[in-house]
Amino acid sequence: xxxxxxxxxxxxxxxxRVDALVIGGGPAGLSAAxxxxxxxxxVLVVDAGRPRNSATLRSHGFLTRDGxxxxxxxxxxxxxxxxxxxxxxxxxxxxxxxVQVVDASGGMRFRAALDSRRPGAPTTVAARxxxxxxxxxxxxxxxxxxxxxxxxxxFSCAACDGWELRDRPLALIGETADLAERAMLIARWTDDLTxxxxxxxxxxxxxxxxxxxxxxxxxxxxxxxxxxxxxAVTAVRLADGDRIPIGGGFVRPRWHPSxxxxxxxxxxxxxxxxxxxxxxxxxxxxGLYAAGDAATPGPQQLIVAAGAGARVAAVLTHDVLGVxxxx
Ligand SMILES: Cc1cc2nc3c(=O)[nH]c(=O)nc-3n(C[C@H](O)[C@H](O)[C@H](O)COP(=O)(O)OP(=O)(O)OC[C@H]3O[C@@H](n4cnc5c(N)ncnc54)[C@H](O)[C@@H]3O)c2cc1C
Numbered sequence: 001x002x003x004x005x006x007x008x009x010x011x012x013x014x015x016x017r018v019d020a021l022v023i024g025g026g027p028a029g030l031s032a033a034x035x036x037x038x039x040x041x042x043v044l045v046v047d048a049g050r051p052r053n054s055a056t057l058r059s060h061g062f063l064t065r066d067g068x069x070x071x072x073x074x075x076x077x078x079x080x081x082x083x084x085x086x087x088x089x090x091x092x093x094x095x096x097x098x099v100q101v102v103d104a105s106g107g108m109r110f111r112a113a114l115d116s117r118r119p120g121a122p123t124t125v126a127a128r129x130x131x132x133x134x135x136x137x138x139x140x141x142x143x144x145x146x147x148x149x150x151x152x153x154x155f156s157c158a159a160c161d162g163w164e165l166r167d168r169p170l171a172l173i174g175e176t177a178d179l180a181e182r183a184m185l186i187a188r189w190t191d192d193l194t195x196x197x198x199x200x201x202x203x204x205x206x207x208x209x210x211x212x213x214x215x216x217x218x219x220x221x222x223x224x225x226x227x228x229x230x231x232a233v234t235a236v237r238l239a240d241g242d243r244i245p246i247g248g249g250f251v252r253p254r255w256h257p258s259x260x261x262x263x264x265x266x267x268x269x270x271x272x273x274x275x276x277x278x279x280x281x282x283x284x285x286x287g288l289y290a291a292g293d294a295a296t297p298g299p300q301q302l303i304v305a306a307g308a309g310a311r312v313a314a315v316l317t318h319d320v321l322g323v324x325x326x327x
Pocket of ligand 1: 151
């Protein structure tokens with residue numbers, strides 16, 4: 001394999017053929033693209049440009065980049081990719097479907113349909129291998145002004161933002177069965193924690209007793225609204241008018257993988273709809289890989305996603321050659 005630029009025929013509906021199509025340009029996808037480019041693969045990254053952490057101004061826990069803005073992190077990554085002529089990125093474009101086709105030489109290829117508003121962007125792309133790095137979508141509890149505080153003083157990832165909220169009176173708001181466990185985790189950062197279930201029956205009496213033993217209160221009443229100003233939450237107001245003062249907190253969103261475009265391939269998914277991988281990023285469909293938040297659960301962090309992207313890039317490169325050596 002020589003060093004190649006992505007070939008295309010120059011027409012508005014050109015169909016580039018690439019070694020690897022990377023769907024999603026977050027840390028997982030961009031890190032994979034960097035390592036694939038360095039391995040002399042031709043790569044096309046297609047990115048809709050809606051990262052999960054777009055609500056926040058600062059990202060934490062990424063070694064050498066602790067506190068960086070999410071946009072800046074992506075910008076740095078994109079700049080690094082520019083050194084590799086065989087790596088191309090199409091922004092503000094969506095992969096709307098992915099199928100497998102038999103090519104002229106009888107081999108299997110993937111064909112992706114692209115939905116882009118950019119003039120001249122290709123509408124399809126053919127690829128030997130595909131990496132899904134499309135992250136997750138979030139649905140927050142239905143509290144009117146929650147979005148105004150999300151990413152500012154209310155967060156979802158304790159490892160990412162617990163340090164900044166340490167020693168404040170905190171809330172944990174959620175309606176899922178893992179709420180008591182998350183409360184135990186968040187109590188690492190505060191001795192003043194109230195768990196709000198918003199009337200969802202998700203914490204049983206045994207869990208409540210265990211939380212009480214750690215000094216964590218459970219509040220089961222309906223939440224009416226959050227109070228605060230300019231992103232700084234100050235209280236949870238309950239439907240009966242009571243106010244519980246807080247200085248920040250965490251929300252447990254419901255997470256949904258963005259995988260509708262894979263329907264035709266029917267890859268194996270778990271009960272929550274996440275792609276099942278073999279631990280090295282291989283899905284049940286040969287040639288189709290996944291990394292980052294889109295792959296089966298684990299810590300949802302930028303550096304973990306970037307590491308997973310790098311790992312899958314190596315696995316993919318080895319699979320193509322049929323070699324199993326570590327490096
Ligand atoms: C409020 C908030 C704050 C956070 N703070 C931190 C933090 O401080 N530190 C930290 O480590 N982590 C943080 N995270 C978690 C972090 O954002 C994720 O773990 C990380 O972004 C996952 O990277 P990814 O590459 O898997 O997905 P993403 O970064 O979500 O990127 C996926 C990309 O794929 C695109 N996409 C989706 N579908 C398609 C499609 N069909 N075609 C083309 N493109 C598509 C999306 O638009 C998006 O650009 C935070 C998350 C949230 C919600």
